[in-house]
Amino acid sequence: MDAIRFVLRALAASLGLFGALRLPWIEAHVVLPVTRGQADMAVRMFGAASSPIEATLACSGTDAIALCVGVILAYPAPWRSRLAGAVGGVALILVLNTMRIGTLGQVAANPAWFNALHLYLWPAVLTIAIAGFVFAWMRFADRAPRRPAVSGHPHASWRFIILSIVFLLIFVLSAPLYLESTRVLAVAGFIARAAAGVLSAAGMSAHAEGSALFTSRGGFLVTQECIVTPLIPIFLAAVVAYATSWRWMVLGLAAAIPLFVVLGIARLLVVVLPVDGASQLFVVHAFFQLLMGAAVVIAAAVWRHRGRATVPYAAAGVIAGAVCVAVLSPLSARLVAHAAAAPLNDPQGAIAFLPAFQIGLYLALWIGAFLSAGWRRFLIGLAALGLTQAAGLFALHVLTVHAELTAQVVVVRGWAIAGPLLIVAMVTNIGRARR
Numbered sequence: 001m002d003a004i005r006f007v008l009r010a011l012a013a014s015l016g017l018f019g020a021l022r023l024p025w026i027e028a029h030v031v032l033p034v035t036r037g038q039a040d041m042a043v044r045m046f047g048a049a050s051s052p053i054e055a056t057l058a059c060s061g062t063d064a065i066a067l068c069v070g071v072i073l074a075y076p077a078p079w080r081s082r083l084a085g086a087v088g089g090v091a092l093i094l095v096l097n098t099m100r101i102g103t104l105g106q107v108a109a110n111p112a113w114f115n116a117l118h119l120y121l122w123p124a125v126l127t128i129a130i131a132g133f134v135f136a137w138m139r140f141a142d143r144a145p146r147r148p149a150v151s152g153h154p155h156a157s158w159r160f161i162i163l164s165i166v167f168l169l170i171f172v173l174s175a176p177l178y179l180e181s182t183r184v185l186a187v188a189g190f191i192a193r194a195a196a197g198v199l200s201a202a203g204m205s206a207h208a209e210g211s212a213l214f215t216s217r218g219g220f221l222v223t224q225e226c227i228v229t230p231l232i233p234i235f236l237a238a239v240v241a242y243a244t245s246w247r248w249m250v251l252g253l254a255a256a257i258p259l260f261v262v263l264g265i266a267r268l269l270v271v272v273l274p275v276d277g278a279s280q281l282f283v284v285h286a287f288f289q290l291l292m293g294a295a296v297v298i299a300a301a302v303w304r305h306r307g308r309a310t311v312p313y314a315a316a317g318v319i320a321g322a323v324c325v326a327v328l329s330p331l332s333a334r335l336v337a338h339a340a341a342a343p344l345n346d347p348q349g350a351i352a353f354l355p356a357f358q359i360g361l362y363l364a365l366w367i368g369a370f371l372s373a374g375w376r377r378f379l380i381g382l383a384a385l386g387l388t389q390a391a392g393l394f395a396l397h398v399l400t401v402h403a404e405l406t407a408q409v410v411v412v413r414g415w416a417i418a419g420p421l422l423i424v425a426m427v428t429n430i431g432r433a434r435r
Contacts, residue, residue: 005246006074014070020170021062023177035060038094042102049105061097065090068130077141079162085137092133096126160241161425167233168414175408179224185211188222191261195268213268220268220284227264229288230414232256285348289413293361294318296421300369317368325360332356336393350412351396355389362420373428381427388419
């Protein structure tokens with residue numbers, strides 16, 4: 001049974017990586033530059049080709065990388081070993097593929113030798129080398145001592161953390177696909193119509209046209225960006241990391257679409273809140289971010305304090321975080337505006353809101369789940385969070401001024417959630433590992 005699970009996970013991971021590496025943006029900005037770099041290195045190592053050849057995407061070695069890394073990541077070994085194995089496998093494949101390109105260039109003028117190397121010899125060498133590396137790594141991983149979990153001191157799930165990072169990266173890199181997808185826009189139209197139906201059933205004036213929702217308080221356009229949230233990859237990471245069986249994993253993945261459709265409808269119902277138009281629009285835009293922040297704090301409290309203590313810790317964390325955000329938000333907006341030498345493109349206010357939200361979420365997580373770690377680590381993590389904010393805002397400024405690039409709102413909101421989570425995980429786990 002364990003062998004079957006491993007094979008299925010390896011297939012799923014390899015296919016997922018294969019699909020990610022085939023995304024147009026990744027092919028253009030990652031795979032193709034790496035392939036050209038291998039071709040340049042091959043010329044330096046072996047000399048110019050005997051006959052003109054072109055290193056295309058077919059020469060990249062991404063298929064072998066996806067298979068190798070997928071198998072390693074699926075193997076039941078500590079995540080540190082898996083990451084080391086994945087990095088080693090990628091390095092080995094890139095080196096061998098560079099040698100492959102170089103040798104093919106040397107025999108390019110001889111069709112017989114070229115075909116023999118290209119079609120038979122090098123595929124066999126790559127297959128044997130990758131298989132040998134993977135089996136050697138598995139043997140090493142099985143022999144490596146594993147630290148037993150200490151009862152009473154739950155450790156953060158590195159599997160969840162790593163999967164969240166991977167899925168968030170895929171989510172960000174594939175943004176051009178879903179932000180321009182007509183199918184996602186059709187889902188947005190369905191959500192607008194469903195929200196109009198709910199409001200009408202409650203006796204309020206509301207109707208939908210296309211993907212726009214109209215109420216007595218104005219119209220709201222529901223776009224792809226409105227319904228696609230960084231909460232989706234984090235939810236998928238949680239399902240994959242914590243599912244106890246394949247049945248629960250399939251059920252959790254299948255529940256993703258209806259769950260986020262319902263949340264999208266709930267998000268639009270915010271239009272009935274008795275607040276001014278600017279505040280109402282801000283809450284609508286930041287709905288998923290605020291919901292995710294509260295959910296993360298509650299989940300952390302449940303994970304850390306099982307039993308009756310969960311409710312007071314979770315409530316204290318959420319309340320403290322909300323108060324902190326409310327107090328710091330005006331200052332955060334002024335600091336971001338003052339720090340940016342050139343105005344940043346921030347139509348939804350996500351960048352201006354980010355520093356206050358991250359500090360509030362960090363405080364809420366600490367109060368809700370990590371008070372026992374001590375305030376010294378809290379201050380260290382807070383300082384690290386401040387450094388990441390400064391570096392991130394500086395990067396946004398450089399991209400805006402020098403590259404004329406604008407960060408997608410979903411990227412900023414994903415960073416708002418992921419930053420405090422990773423800082424908390426780093427501070428608590430590194431501190432515990434030193435004991």
